[in-house]
Amino acid sequence: MRLSSPRKLAAALGGLLAVAGLAMPQGTAAASGSSIALAPYVDMGAWPSPVLSSMSEQSGIKSFTLGFVTGAACKASWFAAYDPRQGWQSDEIAKIRAAGGDVKVSFGGASGVELAQACSDVTSLAGEYEAVINAYHLKYIDVDIEGSAVADPASIALRSQALKKVQDDNPGLKISLTLPVLPTGLTSDGLNVVTSARDAGVDLDLVNVMAMDYYQGSGDQGAKAIQAAQSTQAQLKSALGLSDADAWRKVGLTPMLGVNDSQNEIFYQKDASAVVSFAQSVHLGMLSFWELGRDANACSGPLYRCTDVSQQPYEFSKIFAGYSG
Numbered sequence: 012m013r014l015s016s017p018r019k020l021a022a023a024l025g026g027l028l029a030v031a032g033l034a035m036p037q038g039t040a041a042a043s044g045s046s047i048a049l050a051p052y053v054d055m056g057a058w059p060s061p062v063l064s065s066m067s068e069q070s071g072i073k074s075f076t077l078g079f080v081t082g083a084a085c086k087a088s089w090f091a092a093y094d095p096r097q098g099w100q101s102d103e104i105a106k107i108r109a110a111g112g113d114v115k116v117s118f119g120g121a122s123g124v125e126l127a128q129a130c131s132d133v134t135s136l137a138g139e140y141e142a143v144i145n146a147y148h149l150k151y152i153d154v155d156i157e158g159s160a161v162a163d164p165a166s167i168a169l170r171s172q173a174l175k176k177v178q179d180d181n182p183g184l185k186i187s188l189t190l191p192v193l194p195t196g197l198t199s200d201g202l203n204v205v206t207s208a209r210d211a212g213v214d215l216d217l218v219n220v221m222a223m224d225y226y227q228g229s230g231d232q233g234a235k236a237i238q239a240a241q242s243t244q245a246q247l248k249s250a251l252g253l254s255d256a257d258a259w260r261k262v263g264l265t266p267m268l269g270v271n272d273s274q275n276e277i278f279y280q281k282d283a284s285a286v287v288s289f290a291q292s293v294h295l296g297m298l299s300f301w302e303l304g305r306d307a308n309a310c311s312g313p314l315y316r317c318t319d320v321s322q323q324p325y326e327f328s329k330i331f332a333g334y335s336g
Contacts, residue, residue, distance in 0.1 A: 081123025233282030269318025
C-alpha cells in the first residue's frame with residue numbers, strides 16, 4: 012500500500028502545520044481492549060490532510076488504520092514530514108475516540124523505510140515504536156511489511172525482538188502484521204515474518220493480508236480475497252497451533268477498492284458485499300480496505316486518490332460498515 016504522491020509537497024513545509032501542545036503525556040502504557048473489527052486505512056499522506064472526524068461522520072466508519080509512520084534514519088516520522096512526538100493529528104484522534112471509535116497506527120508501507128530497516132539495535136527500534144505509542148496512547152499498532160523488507164532476515168529478526176520488548180513494556184498492547192498475500196496464502200517470506208514473531212514471543216493480535224495486486228489477470232476479486240483469507244487462516248492455524256475459530260480471529264483482510272495497481276484486477280461493490288458476508292460467517296478478526304480517501308473522492312483519475320469505478324462518495328465504506336465482527 013502506498014502513500015499519496017502529492018504529500019511530498021507537505022514534506023517541504025516541515026512541521027509548520029503541527030499544532031503545539033497536542034502531544035499526549037509520555038510513559039503511559041497502552042490499556043487492554045478488544046480488537047477493532049473494522050479499521051479501513053486512511054492515507055495520512057494525502058494532501059490536504061484527511062479530517063478523520065468528518066470522514067467518520069460521512070462514512071459511518073468509527074475506527075481507522077492510519078498510515079504510515081516510517082523511518083527518517085532511526086527516528087519515527089510521519090512520511091518524513093511530521094514528528095509523531097509532537098502529537099500531529101491528536102485532536103482528530105481524540106474526536107474519534109470520543110465518538111466511540113479508535114485508531115491503529117501503521118508503521119512501514121510501500122513508499123517509506125520501515126524502522127526495522129533504519130535502526131540497528133533492539134533498544135533503539137523499540138524506543139521509536141514506543142515514542143509513537145506514548146504520543147497517541149495507542150492500544151493497537153500495525154507493522155506493514157512490503158517490498159524488500161519482507162525478505163530481509165536481519166530486519167525481520169530485529170523487528171520481532173523489538174516488538175516483544177514493546178509488548179512487554181506496554182501490557183495489553185495489540186500488534187498486527189500486514190503482509191502481501193496471494194489467493195493461495197502468504198508467501199514463504201511472509202510466513203517467515205509470522206514465525207519469527209512467534210518464536211520471539213510476540214503475541215500477535217492479527218495477521219492482516221493485502222488482498223490486492225496479485226498480477227494474475229482479471230477475475231472475481233471478491234472470490235480471490237475470500238480465498239486469500241481462507242488460505243491464510245489455514246497457515247496461521249498450523250503455524251500458531253490454533254483452533255479454527257481462533258485462527259479466524261487472527262486474520263485481517265484488506266482489499267484495494269476499485270482498480271488495483273495491476274489495472275485489470277478490479278474490486279467492485281459486489282465484491283465488498285461478498286467479503287462482508289463471508290467475514291460475518293467466520294467472525295473474521297478484522298476487515299479493512301485501501302483506502303478511505305479514495306472512497307470519499309469517488310472519482311476517476313490517479314489511483315492514489317480515485318477508485319476508477321462508478322460509485323457514490325463513501326459507497327464502499329457504507330457496505331463495509333455493516334461488519335461488526
